[in-house]
Amino acid sequence: MKTISKLLIFCLLGLTAQTVSAQTSTSPLMLNHIAVYVHELGPSTAFYEKVLQLQKIPEPFHDGRHTWFTLGAAGQLHLIQGAEQNTPRDKNDHLCFSVASLDDFIANLDKHKIAYTNWPGTAKAPTVRVDGVKQIYFQDPDGHWIEINNDRPGK
Secondary structure: OHHHHHHHHHHHHHHHHHHHHHHHHHOOOOOOEEEEEEOOHHHHHHHHHHHOOOEEEOOOOOOOOEEEEEOHHHOEEEEEEOOOOOOOOOOOOEEEEEOOOHHHHHHHHHHOOOOOEOOOOOEOOOEEOOOOOEEEEEEOOOOOEEEEEOOOOOO
């Protein structure tokens, strides 16, 4: 019985590897990274690390102008210093991340004293989309808009 189980697991792993290989070979694009141009690297790095709780990863430049974060299988987020200060930002141009618990994420925003709104701009109130997904919006130190929602499989 153990031999059959091992054989079945081996076959399933082989099929999974073939499926992944077939999917990646037919897909023309795969996200590698998103670059966000910031004015001052220090405050932005602290924001993305502490507020968004992203994990820093090594970056190859070592020039004090870059911070890289992992986004898991989705790719990476690169912060690059050098943007002009006080650039106006439109909420339609935003990054979006999903979380398992929007309430827990909101508690983290409150801990860091980060103001958030719903889409129309009402403070401390999530938007509930027609599909039931809850979402909030806030800005990073450079005014880049960020959406956080609870649109996750199995929610």
